[in-house]
Amino acid sequence: MKKPYSLTIHEATALLRKRELSVQELIRSVLERIQATDTQTHSYLTVCEAEALSQAGTADQIFASGNPPPLLCGIPVAVKDVILTKGIRSTAGSKILEHFVPPYEATVIRLLKEAGAVIIGKVNCDEFAMGSSTENSAFFPTRNPWDLTRVPGGSSGGSATVVAADQALASLGTDTGGSIREPASFCGVVGLKPTYGRVSRFGVVAFASSLDQVGPFAKDVRDCALMLQAIAAPDPQDSTSVNLPTPEYQATFARGVHGLKLGIPKEYFVEGMQPAVEAAVHKAVADLNALGAQAVPISLPHTEHAIATYYIIATAEASSNLARYDGMKYGYRTSQAEGLRETYCRSRSQGFGSEVKRRIMLGTYVLSAGYYDAYYLKAQKVRTLIRQDFLKAFEVCDVVVTPVAPTTAFRLGEKTADPLTMYLSDIFTIAVNLAGLPGLSIPCGFDEKDMPISLQLIGKPFDETTLLQAAYAYEQATPWHARKPPLKSNE
Amino acid sequence: MRISREEVQRVALLARLEFTATEEAELAEHFDKVLTYMEKLNQLNTENVEPTAHAVDVPSPLREDRVTNRADTDALLQNAPAREKDFFKVPKIIE
Numbered sequence: 001m002k003k004p005y006s007l008t009i010h011e012a013t014a015l016l017r018k019r020e021l022s023v024q025e026l027i028r029s030v031l032e033r034i035q036a037t038d039t040q041t042h043s044y045l046t047v048c049e050a051e052a053l054s055q056a057g058t059a060d061q062i063f064a065s066g067n068p069p070p071l072l073c074g075i076p077v078a079v080k081d082v083i084l085t086k087g088i089r090s091t092a093g094s095k096i097l098e099h100f101v102p103p104y105e106a107t108v109i110r111l112l113k114e115a116g117a118v119i120i121g122k123v124n125c126d127e128f129a130m131g132s133s134t135e136n137s138a139f140f141p142t143r144n145p146w147d148l149t150r151v152p153g154g155s156s157g158g159s160a161t162v163v164a165a166d167q168a169l170a171s172l173g174t175d176t177g178g179s180i181r182e183p184a185s186f187c188g189v190v191g192l193k194p195t196y197g198r199v200s201r202f203g204v205v206a207f208a209s210s211l212d213q214v215g216p217f218a219k220d221v222r223d224c225a226l227m228l229q230a231i232a233a234p235d236p237q238d239s240t241s242v243n244l245p246t247p248e249y250q251a252t253f254a255r256g257v258h259g260l261k262l263g264i265p266k267e268y269f270v271e272g273m274q275p276a277v278e279a280a281v282h283k284a285v286a287d288l289n290a291l292g293a294q295a296v297p298i299s300l301p302h303t304e305h306a307i308a309t310y311y312i313i314a315t316a317e318a319s320s321n322l323a324r325y326d327g328m329k330y331g332y333r334t335s336q337a338e339g340l341r342e343t344y345c346r347s348r349s350q351g352f353g354s355e356v357k358r359r360i361m362l363g364t365y366v367l368s369a370g371y372y373d374a375y376y377l378k379a380q381k382v383r384t385l386i387r388q389d390f391l392k393a394f395e396v397c398d399v400v401v402t403p404v405a406p407t408t409a410f411r412l413g414e415k416t417a418d419p420l421t422m423y424l425s426d427i428f429t430i431a432v433n434l435a436g437l438p439g440l441s442i443p444c445g446f447d448e449k450d451m452p453i454s455l456q457l458i459g460k461p462f463d464e465t466t467l468l469q470a471a472y473a474y475e476q477a478t479p480w481h482a483r484k485p486p487l488k489s490n491e
Numbered sequence: 492m493r494i495s496r497e498e499v500q501r502v503a504l505l506a507r508l509e510f511t512a513t514e515e516a517e518l519a520e521h522f523d524k525v526l527t528y529m530e531k532l533n534q535l536n537t538e539n540v541e542p543t544a545h546a547v548d549v550p551s552p553l554r555e556d557r558v559t560n561r562a563d564t565d566a567l568l569q570n571a572p573a574r575e576k577d578f579f580k581v582p583k584i585i586e
Contacts, residue, residue, distance in 0.1 A: 103566035197547045210545060239552055240545070308529040319506060326507070328581050333572035340582045344507040357508055361499075361518060362525060364506040378532050380542030385535065387543060420524055436546025461547065 004029035005166045006484070009075050009223040012169060016063055016074055023059040023074035023118070027052050030076045030120060034167045036489035041143050041152075043161040045081050046089050047121040052076065055118040062116065071230055073116030078168035080159045081122045082129050082205040083214065085109055088119070092205045093127040093155075095138040096325050096332045096351030106203025107238065108172060108214050108231045115230040120168050123158030127353045128322065129174055129207040131155045132182055132425045135416055136355045143412070144186060145485040146451055150409040153183030156217070160187035163217045165487050170227050171217045176207050177310055178404075178429025180215045181441040181456060185404035188443045188452030188483070190224045190471070191217050195462045196436035197242035199228075200235035208317035209240070211310075211433040220481045221442065221472040225249040228464060247465050256473040258292035260466070263397030267303035268428055274407040280445030280453040281403045284474065288401070291473055296397045300389040305382050306431040307423060312366050312379035313434070319363030325351065358419065387435040390458070399470055400458040402428050404441045408451035432458050440467045443480040452480075494522040 004012070004026045015021035031049055038044055059074035079085060082092045086105035091097045112119065126136035134142045134157025142157040144150040145165040152161045156173025160183035163171050173180045175193035184191025192215045199214045206212060216227030229250075234243040264285060269278065285295055327333030327347030334346040349357065366375035393400060405425055415422045432439040437458055444455040455474070459467040475481050499515045499522070510518065564577050573580035 100570055103563070103569060195547070197549060236552070236554070240547075240549065242547060242549055243552075302535070305532055305535065308531050311525065312529060312532075323507075327572060329579050330570035331572070337582075340584055341507070343582050345509040348507055349509045352508075357510075358518065358521060360506050360508065361502055362522065365498075365502045365522065365526075368502065368505060375526075375529065377542055378537065380544060381537035381540040382532055382535055383543040383546075384540050385537070387546060419521065420528065434546070 005033040007169065008219045009072065009169050009226050012075060013073070017069065019063065023056040023063065024053070026074060027056040027076055027118060027120070030168060034121070037165055037487055038167060039490055040148055040487065041145055041161050041165055041167070042140050043123050043142050043158045043165065043167055044078070044121045045091060045124050045139060045158070048088060048119055051088070052118050052120045059116055059118065070114065070116035071226060072112065075117050075169050076120040077112060077117045078121050078123045078159060078162045078171040079109065079119055080125050080156050080171070080173045082125060082174055083108060083172060084203040084205070085119060085122065088122060090122060090205075091139075092129070093125040093137040093139065094352065094356070096348070098138070098332070100330055104203060107200035107235045109203065111231050111233060117230070123162055123171060125158055126155035127356050128205065128318070129155040129176055129179055130318070130355055130359055132178065132422055133410075133415065134158065134183070135412065136353060138353050141412055144409045145487045146188065147409065147449070150411050150451070151186065153186035153409060155179040157183050159217050160184050160189055160191065163187070163189045163219055164485055166484070169219070170223055172214055172231070173217055174204060174212055174214050175433065176211045177314060177433050178426045180217065181404050181429050181439055182425065184217055184441040185454035186409040186452065188454070188480070188485070189217055189219060190221055190443070191215065191441040192224050192228060192464070192467070193432065193439045194228065194232060194464055195438040197240055198232050198438070198462060198464065200233070200238040200241045202235055202237040206321040208314040209321060210317060211314060221468055221475050222250065225468050242462070244462060249465055249468050252465055252469045253472045255469055256291060257288055257470050260293045260399060260470060261397040262288060262293050262295050263298040263393050263400040264295050265298050265300045265303065265393070265400060265402060267300050268402040272406055273403065274447065276445075276447035277403055277405070277407060277453050281455055284444040284455045285401060287477060288470070288474055291477055293470070298393045298397060298400070300393060300431070302382065302385045302389050303431060306386055306434060307427060309379045309382045309386065310426070310430045310434060311362070311423060312375050313383065315359045315363030316367045316376050317363070319360045319367065322356070322360055327351070355419065383434050386431050390431075390435045390437060394460050398460070398466055402456045402458065404428055404454045404456045408447045408449070408453055428456060437461060438464045438467055440471055442471045442475060444474075444478070445480065494519045494526070
């Protein structure tokens with residue numbers, strides 16, 4: 001039998017139901033895998049060994065009782081550290097929350113627990129979800145399990161890594177400008193950013209409130225659908241969550257891609273793309289054609305303005321959201337200040353990392369008197385144009401297909417010298433957040449250094465079903481999902 | 492476009508952040524670069540375009556003004572940097 005830690009959710013569930021595997025065994029297997037490999041990847045900030053084993057006992061009782069187990073019963077899931085877990089330290093990857101223990105939990109955590117999942121630990125991320133490589137974590141960078149000298153992507157680098165490295169069966173991350181899709185691509189796993197409003201943001205440390213979404217990382221498309229099934233629900237505690245019923249996400253898998261129209265936007269195949277990435281994406285489109293889909297050329301003319309638009313809106317919203325970290329009621333407070341203003345300034349300046357401070361400054365600037373119209377208001381208008389581009393495209397296609405990132409995973413330190421260079425790696429993912437659409441990243445090949453490449457599928461609002469359906473068909477016809485990184489246990 | 496040190500200091504005060512002189516200079520340079528890049532947006536005619544604040548149009552839901560959660564002072568104070576009885580202890584505000 002396969003090692004329990006290497007199972008998918010659906011494989012594990014089948015064995016657990018037949019009592020050929022116990023939840024205790026499954027959890028222990030994953031904990032041992034973490035012990036044997038995490039000193040190489042540095043994925044985890046907090047491992048919840050005692051809580052996980054205790055929850056395992058409860059889950060085993062459910063299986064023993066013969067009662068129908070909830071959807072994710074006994075499944076070990078890792079959680080990005082921007083998602084609050086009650087009683088378990090949640091840092092958002094920042095020194096300013098290094099010792100913060102939330103007195104409440106995020107709605108998505110409550111839903112995972114109701115589905116019977118076991119929270120196995122909190123994983124590393126760029127500080128306050130700001131970054132594309134996890135190098136902005138205040139604690140340490142996480143390493144890509146396919147090549148430990150390379151980044152796993154970001155900001156949900158830890159979430160992607162644990163799934164690729166079998167250090168959890170699935171994980172949750174967040175995506176504001178690509179922070180699920182890009183690390184999923186760099187680590188060769190499935191990652192989904194749901195439609196804005198599909199999943200509750202209550203209890204999730206806010207970066208940019210009109211862009212943030214929580215989403216799953218998984219080893220395959222079926223697992224991704226299972227995770228989304230558990231967390232997609234309207235929430236009265238998040239007034240931006242939309243009151244729509246949750247579909248049965250696997251129900252249409254059998255339909256495949258027959259008759260599906262794939263929009264291929266010319267603006268997404270640009271100079272500067274790594275040749276292997278471009279080749280793999282074109283091959284994937286050809287494979288989808290062979291499976292019955294039809295490629296349709298489309299244009300998204302405002303694509304080149306997406307990054308500028310994003311960095312105005314996201315930093316503006318971040319400057320507002322991060323104003324709460326003032327050292328008064330929680331978080332780091334400096335001991336080296338006199339008076340209120342100094343305490344604010346010093347606590348924040350000592351507690352936040354450089355990239356976070358840079359973005360707060362930029363956001364404050366674009367919102368300040370005299371500049372608001374020129375930058376923020378302008379950006380919001382361009383945002384409308386970007387969204388309209390997609391809605392117009394969806395009149396002639398069902399799914400838009402693009403690369404996820406212009407390159408495969410780069411080396412640690414390669415892009416840290418110039419923040420603007422790092423920002424440009426978001427070029428294919430960012431417009432999707434601006435338009436509020438769902439986006440899925442699915443492995444579609446490897447480059448000559450055996451680094452993963454992925455395809456992005458972008459859907460109509462609230463049409464995660466079609467994305468999962470198309471991704472499933474592609475996955476089942478290709479070998480990528482069976483490959484694992486060459487990560488060995490510590491000697 | 493030249494962002495001055497004074498401009499950086501003005502924004503820093505608004506953001507309740509403080510920087511060394513070197514950091515201020517670096518920020519001024521970074522601002523310059525990024526804001527110049529953002530000038531791209533001025534190429535676009537957005538005269539009759541409505542701004543999008545919210546990608547998905549949802550009416551603001553309302554609810555009855557009833558208290559539904561229990562007060563839990565200890566839980567709320569457990570992360571306080573400084574606590575005295577049932578209060579957050581903070582620097583003096585009134586001189």
